[in-house]
Amino acid sequence: MLHTRTTAAERRRDLREKLASGRLLRVPGAINPLSARLIQDTGFDAVYLSGAVLAADLGLPDIGLTTSTEIAARAQQTTRATDLPAIIDADTGFGEPMNAARTVQLMEDAGLAGLHLEDQVNPKRCGHLDGKQVVGREEMTRRLRAAVDARRDPDFLLMARTDARSVEGLPAAIDRAKAYVDAGADAIFPEALADEGEFEAFRAAVDVPLLANLTEFGKGPLLDAATLENLGYNIALYPVTLLRLAMGAVEDGLRTIAAEGTQSPLLPRMQTRSRLYELLDYQAYSAFDSDVFDFRLPPGD
Numbered sequence: 001m002l003h004t005r006t007t008a009a010e011r012r013r014d015l016r017e018k019l020a021s022g023r024l025l026r027v028p029g030a031i032n033p034l035s036a037r038l039i040q041d042t043g044f045d046a047v048y049l050s051g052a053v054l055a056a057d058l059g060l061p062d063i064g065l066t067t068s069t070e071i072a073a074r075a076q077q078t079t080r081a082t083d084l085p086a087i088i089d090a091d092t093g094f095g096e097p098m099n100a101a102r103t104v105q106l107m108e109d110a111g112l113a114g115l116h117l118e119d120q121v122n123p124k125r126c127g128h129l130d131g132k133q134v135v136g137r138e139e140m141t142r143r144l145r146a147a148v149d150a151r152r153d154p155d156f157l158l159m160a161r162t163d164a165r166s167v168e169g170l171p172a173a174i175d176r177a178k179a180y181v182d183a184g185a186d187a188i189f190p191e192a193l194a195d196e197g198e199f200e201a202f203r204a205a206v207d208v209p210l211l212a213n214l215t216e217f218g219k220g221p222l223l224d225a226a227t228l229e230n231l232g233y234n235i236a237l238y239p240v241t242l243l244r245l246a247m248g249a250v251e252d253g254l255r256t257i258a259a260e261g262t263q264s265p266l267l268p269r270m271q272t273r274s275r276l277y278e279l280l281d282y283q284a285y286s287a288f289d290s291d292v293f294d295f296r297l298p299p300g301d
């Protein structure tokens with residue numbers, strides 16, 4: 001009811017413990033705070049806040065137009081709605097190393113359990129598009145050191161993402177990942193690996209937890225959880241999956257209503273009123289006032 005039952009510190013500890021377990025964590029990207037609650041209810045390990053989703057939610061492309069304060073505000077709304085640890089996509093840190101430092105503190109204050117910073121130049125782009133550019137290794141190392149210095153809770157997870165695979169090739173991406181771990185990164189997100197062999201090579205070369213980005217319609221294979229677990233990966237990320245599902249359903253629904261003049265055929269595909277109320281924990285609000293929840297289901301709902 002109303003809020004989570006856990007503190008941000010407990011959720012960060014939870015993420016650290018889950019990562020230390022060695023099992024694969026499955027982490028979908030939320031599309032809003034309520035979907036974060038659904039991610040929790042359906043048994044996932046953590047929630048992701050995708051830069052692409054946060055931008056799309058504002059009707060913007062994922063090219064670094066959103067600001068750190070904008071995403072921190074959205075993050076805070078989300079961390080209030082779930083007891084799962086939440087990890088946010090902090091893009092390039094939104095500027096210079098000092099901006100990355102401020103970003104870390106804003107995200108800590110928003111109750112998140114961790115974030116990732118990538119080595120792209122500004123303006124950044126989706127990691128699965130062509131024509132990406134990466135900053136020099138030294139510059140990314142400075143970005144990460146600034147983030148590490150700014151962190152106040154040692155359990156806050158700082159993950160480094162390298163976009164170098166499609167720019168400089170696999171060996172350079174692996175070398176960068178090692179340098180980023182030396183600079184203090186707790187985990188690595190190797191972006192846009194091409195095949196299972198590359199996932200394996202990364203795992204063999206890097207000792208810290210690794211994230212597999214399972215974004216659809218991208219450059220990489222959609223490896224299943226059992227395969228990733230066998231490969232020794234720690235996080236299976238489904239960053240934009242819920243947005244794509246929801247927007248697909250919304251568009252189909254709009255076309256049906258426009259064509260048929262009624263939403264009736266769509267009812268079996270909708271979340272029912274009672275399920276929505278259950279998710280919102282409506283009934284529990286009667287503890288404050290017995291009049292607020294006076295809802296009887298019509299037969300058959």
Ligand SMILES: C[C@](O)(C(=O)O)[C@H](CC(=O)O)C(=O)O
Nearest residue numbers: 050051052126127128215239
């Ligand atoms: C993971 C990602 O950074 C995101 O913002 O969700 C994107 C996902 C996507 O655009 O499909 C990325 O891989 O760059």
Ligand SMILES: [Mg+2]
Nearest residue numbers: 050051052089
């Ligand atoms: Mg992103």
